[in-house]
Amino acid sequence: MRRRTPRPIRHRKLTSTVLAAAAALGLGVALAAPVPQPARAEPAAAAATDYCGGQCSDILPPGATGNATLADILANRVLGTHPEHSTDQLGRYGDLASGYPTLTDDKLTDFFNDSSFGVPADQVASVTKPRDDVTITRDKKTGVPHIQGTTREGTEFGAGYAAAQDRLWLMDLFRHVGRGELTSFAGGAAANQGLEQDFFRQAPYTEEDYQAQVAFILAHGGERGRQALADAQAYVDGINAYAKKAKDGRYFPGEYVLTGHIDAITNAGEIQPFKLTDLIALASVVGALFGNGGGGEVEGALSLLAAQQKYGLAEGTEVWESFRERNDPEAVLTVRDGSFPYADKPATPKGVALPDPGSVTAEQLVYDREGGATTKAGAKDRTKARTEAEAPASLEPLRGIYDDGVLPRDLFSRKKGMSNALVVSGKYTASGHPVAVFGPQTGYFAPQLLMLQELQGPGISARGASFAGVGMYVQLGRGQDYAWSATTAAQDITDTYAVELCSPDGSAPSKDATYYRYHGACLPMEKLERRNAWKPTLADSTAAGSYRMQVYRTNYGLVTHRATVDGTPVAYTVLRSTYRHEADSIIGFQMLNDPGYVTDAASFQSATQHINYTFNWFYADSRQTAYYNSGLNPVRAADVDSSLPVRAQTAYEWRDFDPTANTAAATPPAEHPQSIDQDYYISWNNKLAKGYSAAGFGNGSVHRGNLLDDRVRALVRKGGVTRAALTRAMAEAAVTDLRGEDVLPELLKVLRSQPIDDPGLATAVQRLESWAAAGAQRRETSAGSHTYGHADAVRIMDAWWPLLVEAEFGPGLGDDLYDALRANLTVDEAPSAGHGPTGSHAGSSFQYGWWSYVDKDLRTVLGEDVAGPLARPYCGGGELSACRDALLTSLKTAVAKTPAQVYPGDDNCSAGDQWCADAIIQRPVGGLTHNKISWQNRPTYQQVVEFRAHR
Incomplete structure (x- = not known):
C-alpha cells in the first residue's frame, strides 16, 4: 500500500499545544512556514531542449524541502506532521525494496521522479523572482527548484537563493564543521565534539588557508577559474539575500532558536552572512567525506610488525601482503581491459620507516578542557531550570533534541566506500541506446546532504543533485543529452612520512619535540589551534564547557603520531595531495554543467580530469557510455611503498614537491583507469582496473561489487536490457x-x-x-x-x-x-x-x-x-x-x-x-524526524536514464 505523506502543517488545523507555543512566542501561526508566492498567470520560463524524451528519472529522499520553522519542528514532534515536500520522496524510495520484482518501464515513476527539464504549466506550484534576471519555479509534485536565469550571475544568484530556501540550516552547520567550530555553533554534545575533532585533525585550516585556495584558482585556473569564483560569489549573494529576508520575515529555520542564535520572541540575533571562503570550508568537508583516499599507513605498519613478530621477517611480510590484497587477481573490476599500474608494491621498497615496537603514541588533539562532562540527565535538569524563564513550557517537546549531536560522531573517522553505478552499452539494450542506473550513497539524513535543482542559464544547463552549500553547479545529474554520476574510488593519494625531530640548540630531541628536520634545517612546526566554548541551549542540554584543539603542521603534512624509528624520535605526518586544494575541482564541475563543453564521451572524460577528488565517473548519452577515474594522484619517488610510512627525506618526496602550496607532479590522465563503450560498467567501490592497487585492505575475491557484476553480466548476455531490467538488477543486489x-x-x-x-x-x-x-x-x-x-x-x-x-x-x-x-x-x-x-x-x-x-x-x-x-x-x-x-x-x-x-x-x-x-x-540534522524504511543497500540519490536522441 502506498504511504500517504502528511499534509503540510500550514494546511491543517493546529492543536492547542502548537497554537499556544506560537502565541507565547508572539508569532501567531505565521511561523509555520514561509508562504511561497502563488503561481502566476504567465507561463513558466521556456525549458532548455531536452533529449531524454521523458526517459530520465531520479529520486532523493526524504524530500526537497529541508528547512523547517520553529512551529514546523514543534508540530512534527507533537503531531508527526511535516512541512510540504519535506518527506514526499521517502515513501516512493522505500517502496522499491518490495516493489522491484514486478517493475516495468511504465512503473518507474511510481518509485522515481520524472527528471525532465522545466515544469509544465499545469504543474507549477510557485514562481519566485529574487531579482529581475532569475526565476525560481517549483513543481507541485516534489517542490524541486527549477532555476532559469537570463544572465549567468542571475542564474547563480538564484541557485544560492533556492539552496538557502531548502538547506540554510544544513549549510550553516557544515560551514562550521569545516571551520572546526561545530560545538560553539550547535552545542557541546559528545557526538558534536567527536565530529569536530575528527575533522580538525584532517583539515585544520586558517582563514589564510581558505584565502590561499581562492588565490590559487585565480592564479592557475585561467578564465574558467575566474568565472567559477564569480559564479561562487553570486551564489553566496543569493544565500545571503534569502537568509536576510527569512530573518526579517521571521520564517527562518527554527534550529537557530533551538541553538540560541535567535530569540524567538524579540527576533534578536543574526544568521551570520556567508562569504566566499565559507564555500571553501564546505568543499573541504565534501572532499574529506567522499573524495579522499589512502592513509592508515601507521596502522598498516603496526599490523605488519605484528605479522613479523608472529612469523618472522620474511614469512610475516608475506602473510601481511596476502591480507593486504593490493592487486588480487580474483577481484571484480570496473575496467576489464588494459592495465593501469599505480601504487603497487615495489620489488625492493626503499625508505620504509617502520616504528620501533611499542613506541607509537597518537598525537594529542584536545587541551584545556573545562566543564561539559556532566551526565545527560543532570545537564537536562540544569538546562530546564535555566531556560524555563526564556521559553514557554509548551516548547518542552523540543528540549534536548540535540543531546546526541546534530551529526554522527564518526562521520569522518570511519572508512568511506559509497555509491554504485550500472551502465550498459546500447549494443545490448532493447532500444539500441545506452541505459544507466547510478548514484551516490551519501548516507541518510534529514534533510539530505544533497539537494535537487535544475539550473538553466548562459553556459549552464543541468538538473540533478548538489551538495548543499556548494551547489553553484549540479555535481551529479544530467545535461541536455547526457547524464553522469560518480562513485567513491578512494585510490591512494595520501602518504605518511616519518619526520625526524630535532632541537634548535642541537641537543637530543624528545619524542614530543616541536621542531623537525627539513632538507637539513631544523624548523619549527606550525601550531594550528581552535578554541571552542559552548553553553546549554533549549535543544542541547550538555553542560557548559570549552576546550582547545591543537594540530602541528609541517612541510610534510599534519602530525598524527609520535614514535621512534631505529631509536630516533620521529613525528608521523599525513600528507594528502588535495590538502589545501579541495576547491580546485570547481572547474571540472563547471565543465560538466556546460552544454558547450560536454558533447560526447571524450569531452566528458576531459571535464572529469579537472576534478581532483578520488571518484569513478560514469557517462551515458544516446550513443556512448564512458568511464574515467579522477583524482590528484601524486608521482611518488621510485621504489616508495605507499602502503607504509616513508622517511621524510628528499629522495622519498613526491616528484616536484613544493610544500608552500602543497603541489607536486601528478600522474597524467592517460595513466588513470578509463574506458569508452565497454559492454557494461559496474561500480560499488570495488577495484578499478588491473594494476591499480587498492588503497585499503580486503579488496579481493568477494566484494559487494560482485552483487552487481553477476546480475548485469547475465543481463548483457541475454540482451534487450531495459531501464526497468537494470533497475531490478540494482534493487535485487540492494536487498x-x-x-x-x-x-x-x-x-x-x-x-x-x-x-x-x-x-x-x-x-x-x-x-x-x-x-x-x-x-x-x-x-x-x-x-x-x-x-x-x-x-x-x-x-x-x-x-x-x-x-x-x-x-x-x-x-x-x-x-x-x-x-x-x-x-x-x-x-x-x-x-x-x-x-x-x-x-x-x-x-x-x-x-x-x-x-x-x-x-x-x-x-x-x-x-x-x-x-x-x-x-x-x-x-x-x-x-x-x-x-x-x-x-x-x-x-x-x-x-x-x-x-x-x-x-x-x-x-x-x-x-x-x-x-x-x-x-x-x-x-x-535539523529538527524534523521521519519514518523508518526497510533496509536497502542503494544510492541515496539515484538516476535512471536512457536518452533517445543527441544534439
Whole structure:
C-alpha cells in the first residue's frame, strides 16, 4: 500500500499545544512556514531542449524541502506532521525494496521522479523572482527548484537563493564543521565534539588557508577559474539575500532558536552572512567525506610488525601482503581491459620507516578542557531550570533534541566506500541506446546532504543533485543529452612520512619535540589551534564547557603520531595531495554543467580530469557510455611503498614537491583507469582496473561489487536490457546479503563434508541452505509486514559471522595479529551492525569485511583452486575436519543466541526487532524526524536514464 505523506502543517488545523507555543512566542501561526508566492498567470520560463524524451528519472529522499520553522519542528514532534515536500520522496524510495520484482518501464515513476527539464504549466506550484534576471519555479509534485536565469550571475544568484530556501540550516552547520567550530555553533554534545575533532585533525585550516585556495584558482585556473569564483560569489549573494529576508520575515529555520542564535520572541540575533571562503570550508568537508583516499599507513605498519613478530621477517611480510590484497587477481573490476599500474608494491621498497615496537603514541588533539562532562540527565535538569524563564513550557517537546549531536560522531573517522553505478552499452539494450542506473550513497539524513535543482542559464544547463552549500553547479545529474554520476574510488593519494625531530640548540630531541628536520634545517612546526566554548541551549542540554584543539603542521603534512624509528624520535605526518586544494575541482564541475563543453564521451572524460577528488565517473548519452577515474594522484619517488610510512627525506618526496602550496607532479590522465563503450560498467567501490592497487585492505575475491557484476553480466548476455531490467538488477543486489550469496556456499560445503549429528545444528544448516537457495535476501515477506522471509536464517548468519571469523582465524593468527588486522579492516558490516564503517540504520552495508579472507581460506581448505590465496591456511590449521569442527562450534554458539542478543535494540528499536535493527533512519540534522524504511543497500540519490536522441 502506498504511504500517504502528511499534509503540510500550514494546511491543517493546529492543536492547542502548537497554537499556544506560537502565541507565547508572539508569532501567531505565521511561523509555520514561509508562504511561497502563488503561481502566476504567465507561463513558466521556456525549458532548455531536452533529449531524454521523458526517459530520465531520479529520486532523493526524504524530500526537497529541508528547512523547517520553529512551529514546523514543534508540530512534527507533537503531531508527526511535516512541512510540504519535506518527506514526499521517502515513501516512493522505500517502496522499491518490495516493489522491484514486478517493475516495468511504465512503473518507474511510481518509485522515481520524472527528471525532465522545466515544469509544465499545469504543474507549477510557485514562481519566485529574487531579482529581475532569475526565476525560481517549483513543481507541485516534489517542490524541486527549477532555476532559469537570463544572465549567468542571475542564474547563480538564484541557485544560492533556492539552496538557502531548502538547506540554510544544513549549510550553516557544515560551514562550521569545516571551520572546526561545530560545538560553539550547535552545542557541546559528545557526538558534536567527536565530529569536530575528527575533522580538525584532517583539515585544520586558517582563514589564510581558505584565502590561499581562492588565490590559487585565480592564479592557475585561467578564465574558467575566474568565472567559477564569480559564479561562487553570486551564489553566496543569493544565500545571503534569502537568509536576510527569512530573518526579517521571521520564517527562518527554527534550529537557530533551538541553538540560541535567535530569540524567538524579540527576533534578536543574526544568521551570520556567508562569504566566499565559507564555500571553501564546505568543499573541504565534501572532499574529506567522499573524495579522499589512502592513509592508515601507521596502522598498516603496526599490523605488519605484528605479522613479523608472529612469523618472522620474511614469512610475516608475506602473510601481511596476502591480507593486504593490493592487486588480487580474483577481484571484480570496473575496467576489464588494459592495465593501469599505480601504487603497487615495489620489488625492493626503499625508505620504509617502520616504528620501533611499542613506541607509537597518537598525537594529542584536545587541551584545556573545562566543564561539559556532566551526565545527560543532570545537564537536562540544569538546562530546564535555566531556560524555563526564556521559553514557554509548551516548547518542552523540543528540549534536548540535540543531546546526541546534530551529526554522527564518526562521520569522518570511519572508512568511506559509497555509491554504485550500472551502465550498459546500447549494443545490448532493447532500444539500441545506452541505459544507466547510478548514484551516490551519501548516507541518510534529514534533510539530505544533497539537494535537487535544475539550473538553466548562459553556459549552464543541468538538473540533478548538489551538495548543499556548494551547489553553484549540479555535481551529479544530467545535461541536455547526457547524464553522469560518480562513485567513491578512494585510490591512494595520501602518504605518511616519518619526520625526524630535532632541537634548535642541537641537543637530543624528545619524542614530543616541536621542531623537525627539513632538507637539513631544523624548523619549527606550525601550531594550528581552535578554541571552542559552548553553553546549554533549549535543544542541547550538555553542560557548559570549552576546550582547545591543537594540530602541528609541517612541510610534510599534519602530525598524527609520535614514535621512534631505529631509536630516533620521529613525528608521523599525513600528507594528502588535495590538502589545501579541495576547491580546485570547481572547474571540472563547471565543465560538466556546460552544454558547450560536454558533447560526447571524450569531452566528458576531459571535464572529469579537472576534478581532483578520488571518484569513478560514469557517462551515458544516446550513443556512448564512458568511464574515467579522477583524482590528484601524486608521482611518488621510485621504489616508495605507499602502503607504509616513508622517511621524510628528499629522495622519498613526491616528484616536484613544493610544500608552500602543497603541489607536486601528478600522474597524467592517460595513466588513470578509463574506458569508452565497454559492454557494461559496474561500480560499488570495488577495484578499478588491473594494476591499480587498492588503497585499503580486503579488496579481493568477494566484494559487494560482485552483487552487481553477476546480475548485469547475465543481463548483457541475454540482451534487450531495459531501464526497468537494470533497475531490478540494482534493487535485487540492494536487498541481498553478500555473505549469504558469495560466502555461505563455501561454509555449507565445509559443514556438509560429513553428516551433522546434532539435530539443532542440522536444522540451522537446513535453514541457511533454504535461505541461500532463495537468494540470501533481507526482504520483507510483503510490503509493510516488517518481517523477513527466512528470518531465522538471517538471524543465524548475523550472530554467526563474527564468531566464525574468530574461530577460523583467531587460533592461527594469535590475539595480537588478529587484533591488528581487525584494526585495518572491520570483520563485519551487516545492516544491523552498530559497529563498522556504516554504524546503525545507515543503509550502506557489506563494503568492508573479511568476506574475501573467509572465502579464500575455505576454498583452500576444501582443496579448490584459489588465485591469489592467503599465505597460509587458517581454518582448522588447514585440516578440513578440524575446520568443520571449529565452524560447527561457533555455529552452535550463534544458534543459542536469542533475537534480543543478536539485535540488542537502541533508541529507535526494541530489542529483538530484526526488521527495525536493519531499517534505514533519516538521521535528523535539523529538527524534523521521519519514518523508518526497510533496509536497502542503494544510492541515496539515484538516476535512471536512457536518452533517445543527441544534439
